[in-house]
Amino acid sequence: MVIGVNTAEQGDPAPKARQFRDKHRLTYPILVDQGGHVAQRYGVFAFPTNLVVDRNGVVRLAGAGFDPSGVEQMINALLGGQVGRAPAARQKPASTAAAHAAAITCARHLEAIGRAIDAYQKEKGELPARLSDLYPRYLTDKALLHCPADRSPGEPGYQGVPADPNLPISYLYEMSLEKNPGGLLLGPGPTGESATWREQKMAQREWFGERVPVVRCWHHALPADLLPGETPFVLNLTPKGEVYRSGELWETDPGTVPAVLSAIEKDLAAGPETFQRHWSSELVAEYFNNLPPLPALRNRLHSVAGQLADLAKTDAGKTDGDLPRAIESITHAAGGETAKR
Ligand SMILES: [Zn+2]
Numbered sequence: 197m198v199i200g201v202n203t204a205e206q207g208d209p210a211p212k213a214r215q216f217r218d219k220h221r222l223t224y225p226i227l228v229d230q231g232g233h234v235a236q237r238y239g240v241f242a243f244p245t246n247l248v249v250d251r252n253g254v255v256r257l258a259g260a261g262f263d264p265s266g267v268e269q270m271i272n273a274l275l276g277g278q279v280g281r282a283p284a285a286r287q288k289p290a291s292t293a294a295a296h297a298a299a300i301t302c303a304r305h306l307e308a309i310g311r312a313i314d315a316y317q318k319e320k321g322e323l324p325a326r327l328s329d330l331y332p333r334y335l336t337d338k339a340l341l342h343c344p345a346d347r348s349p350g351e352p353g354y355q356g357v358p359a360d361p362n363l364p365i366s367y368l369y370e371m372s373l374e375k376n377p378g379g380l381l382l383g384p385g386p387t388g389e390s391a392t393w394r395e396q397k398m399a400q401r402e403w404f405g406e407r408v409p410v411v412r413c414w415h416h417a418l419p420a421d422l423l424p425g426e427t428p429f430v431l432n433l434t435p436k437g438e439v440y441r442s443g444e445l446w447e448t449d450p451g452t453v454p455a456v457l458s459a460i461e462k463d464l465a466a467g468p469e470t471f472q473r474h475w476s477s478e479l480v481a482e483y484f485n486n487l488p489p490l491p492a493l494r495n496r497l498h499s500v501a502g503q504l505a506d507l508a509k510t511d512a513g514k515t516d517g518d519l520p521r522a523i524e525s526i527t528h529a530a531g532g533e534t535a536k537r
Pocket of ligand 1: 345
């Protein structure tokens with residue numbers, strides 16, 4: 197079902213909505229969001245924003261700008277049941293303790309895979325095309341490619357992502373040469389159907405540094421295994437061979453924000469041209485707007501917002517109409533009003 201929502205910061209949005217509907221001959225219902233509460237609830241700050249909500253009320257796609265093909269693709273995938281965590285019905289319920297033990301074992305597996313990738317790369321001068329290429333020379337034990345929480349013989353645990361063509365493997369290899377990657381960009385970079393996963397993940401290192409996963413495991417903390425208040429998590433292997441836990445989106449995980457701040461600080465120190473070449477203020481604004489307040493990073497966030505405010509006063513900064521919104525959203529992530537300098 198398609199629903200349009202018109203929202204306005206001030207005044208009555210209804211007449212404008214009617215006008216827009218008639219002009220474009222829209223046949224779907226357009227709801228009026230008086231007071232902007234719906235926009236606030238869904239984190240909408242740019243227009244138009246497309247949201248795809250599945251049958252369970254879970255937001256599957258959220259993107260500012262006009263992107264009909266992306267929306268269509270996501271809807272088709274959802275209708276075909278091809279995107280999302282693997283169906284829980286197939287999963288036998290396990291005890292929470294067993295689930296936690298499995299996560300610890302899985303982390304050891306990921307570290308071993310990390311060492312094998314490292315050895316492969318040292319010898320061949322490039323990353324493997326697929327994880328099965330590690331076996332048997334670099335990873336002698338095939339069992340390390342199976343996560344103990346995966347009840348199947350070996351599937352990536354998240355539907356709609358490329359599976360290894362040669363071996364049943366529980367892990368999602370993010371550095372594959374398959375096309376159509378999923379990931380968040382904070383500046384110009386490869387995207388869409390022509391980009392490969394590897395191209396996009398390498399580009400992400402510009403903004404997210406060491407937090408960009410090489411391998412991920414989606415088999416953990418499924419709803420049946422969770423303690424009250426616990427949220428599903430994913431295990432991520434970093435390029436340096438470390439394993440960290442994140443939410444489903446590692447990019448917006450609070451633990452990733454320090455890496456993003458480091459990258460912004462480094463580029464700002466190199467000069468405004470470097471910053472403006474690597475970052476899109478629009479995407480930065482969207483990114484920080486989607487974060488919860490992060491009091492532990494308050495000083496760094498304020499410092500970055502202050503440096504961007506200085507940049508906004510320069511000639512180069514004035515040409516960037518989205519910069520004020522980026523500053524505002526970074527200040528919002530810092531937890532509020534004391535940003536004024
Ligand atoms: Zn696992």
